[in-house]
Amino acid sequence: MDPWWQEGIESQAVDRVNRIGQKKDVHVYQLIAENTVESKVLDIQDKKKALIQQAFSGIKRTETQRQQREARLQDLVELFGVRRKASQVEA
Numbered sequence: 639m640d641p642w643w644q645e646g647i648e649s650q651a652v653d654r655v656n657r658i659g660q661k662k663d664v665h666v667y668q669l670i671a672e673n674t675v676e677s678k679v680l681d682i683q684d685k686k687k688a689l690i691q692q693a694f695s696g697i698k699r700t701e702t703q704r705q706q707r708e709a710r711l712q713d714l715v716e717l718f719g720v721r722r723k724a725s726q727v728e729a
Contacts, residue, residue, distance in 0.1 A: 641668065641676050645683040678717045
């Protein structure tokens with residue numbers, strides 16, 4: 639199965655395989671090659687999980703809106719393997 643941008647959708651797909659009344663064990667394997675879009679999607683999923691845990695842990699966030707935009711932009715840059723020029727970072 640291909641990784642989803644939202645980890646929750648992926649978890650739901652796995653849960654549908656492991657139904658109530660299932661008699662046999664269910665094993666889900668993800669074969670992901672390094673440096674692919676899929677591997678980058680999984681990295682972004684991990685970052686999202688960490689942010690969600692932080693949001694519900696009561697830790698106060700001090701990031702500005704600009705830092706949040708930069709983080710989202712960085713996710714896309716990592717996903718597509720695009721490198722930004724120094725002049726674009728300051729813009």
